[in-house]
Amino acid sequence: MAMPLGDIRIIELGHVIAGPLAAALLSDFGAEVIKIEAPGRGDMMRELGPKAQDGVGVWWKTLARNKRILALDWKSDPGREVLEKLVESADVLVENFRPGVLERAGIGPEVLHQWNPDLVILRVSGYGQDGPMRKTPAFGRAAEAMSGLAHLTGYADGSPMHPGFPAADSTTGLMGALGIMIALFARERGTVRGQIVDLAVFEALLRLIDYHIPALTGAGVSPMRNGLRQPMDFAPGGTFRTKDGVWVTVSAGGAETARRLLRAVGGASFAEDPRFATMEGISAHMSEIFDRLNEFVTAREFSEVEAEFARHDAVAAPVLSAENIVAHPQIAHRGDIVSVEGDATKVVGPVPRLSDTPGSVRWLGRRPGADTAAIVKELGYDKATIERLAEAGLIAIGPAGEEMA
Known part of the structure; x- marks a missing residue:
């Protein structure tokens, strides 16, 4: 059965979590995602966190799942030519650099839309593409602080706290995927052609917390962290x-x-x-x-x-631990933990669950340059040109046998 996003091509220039997660969420439902990494210097998520038995980072395995991997120096003239060919055939481009990085490289939205007027561009940054903080560097924890999440978490007489997962980056990925789909829907209806989705990392959490701003401005109540109880203590x-430690x-x-x-x-x-x-x-x-x-x-x-x-x-x-989750009968029944053939690492499966066009995890994050040769060949480059680009260090080709047709 054809997957619902099977005719959507996404070019991912993102790195770490926020942008790549947006693309990964859509890849679960069939979108073709081509992730671009610099030759010899891959995404830091390859090395962050524990490694699986095969030496590949487990976080990378799930963030890069279902993605084709292209090692390309897109800042060089020949690399820019490759990128232009990719953009011409793409529906979406995802990037999460600091504001101005694409413009300084000569591929800002104006150029990208010259190449492809129908391109949807997701731009993820710490504080947005404009405003007094646009150039301020930011990480997920800074966004959690700015959104109000850290202020609401912890004990009343203690310090603000961050949650046990990258909440700002992850919710930004989710909101980014939503933004892409809305922009694609508007394009399909003929309302507009390609447009820019400008998403600051703190904004997704700010929206999802939802109640703290109307509580203050509408009721004059300022929610405060409250330990094991809810910040405003409105429900028991x-x-x-328990006595036996649960x-x-x-x-x-x-x-x-x-x-x-x-x-x-x-x-x-x-x-x-x-x-x-x-x-x-x-x-x-x-x-x-x-x-x-x-x-x-x-x-x-x-x-x-x-x-x-x-x-x-x-x-x-x-309260379930990871060990409890993988052994839980309801989670098993729902098929929420999945694996792929030939890889012992299990990941969380596609969400949400669609009755007729369900998502799937087809492969986990692949090695650097794994699909470079196949992708560049599909763009019309012959073998000699591909070898010349590789010798010049402008592309990097993965280990033999890993290229996907």
Whole structure:
């Protein structure tokens, strides 16, 4: 069955996480992604983090999955000619350099749109392509700080904290993929031709947190970090450790679900206390509720907590480690952890799940220059020219046998 994005070609000049993840998410659903790396100097994600048994970085394996790898010096005149040919046949170009890098290389959006007026260009940068901070260098943690995420995470009397994954870069990748699809849809409808998607790394988190700005500007409430509880303490919940050492997270989103939660830990009399008749009342007495939750959970083994919560149609979910995730029956049933033939490394499969045109992981991140010869040949270069470009160091060809037809 044809994949839904099978006729989309993406040129990836991105590096590290934000831009490459946007392309990877679309590659899962069939987009042809050609990732360009400098000859002899690949993306730093090849070396960052632990290595698999075959010596390839596990982070690289999943960020570069389904991508064809082209080693090309696109800043040289011959390399620029190759890039122009690629752009002419592409639908999307992804880049996440600092603002001005493409322009100084002579391939800013104006030039790219001369080559291909229908090209969608995703430009990811720390603070956006314009404004007083456009040239300020940024990393994911700086973006997490600017978005408000770090301020909302941690204990009230402690320092702001960052989450256990690159939240800013990852959410930017997700938002970048969304931006690409919106721009392609507008192009398909004939509203515009190619356009620029300008995405600052802090903006995706700023949008996804969603509530902190209207809370301040609409209600005069400034959300603050609150340890194991929610920043504004508007619903009962928290993270607690059972008697047998299992961490569980407990939550309720509305008055009725909150009362079911209170009934599970304190009985009917506690749940029907007039003070808890509304969410405002529950919020006003959250410290007492949190203490009751903590007392209930810590005095019991997880199986007992789980059973009691289930009896009252409330939720106490175990906090899963990576080991728990790969062994979890529901995750296995959904097919969320996948592998490819010939590689022992498993990765998280395509999300979301489509009923008729599902995504797939066809291969994991490949070695430097793995597809260079095949790609350049497809552009019309003969064998002698390819060898001449390789000898000049303008392209790099991967190990024999790795080129994909």
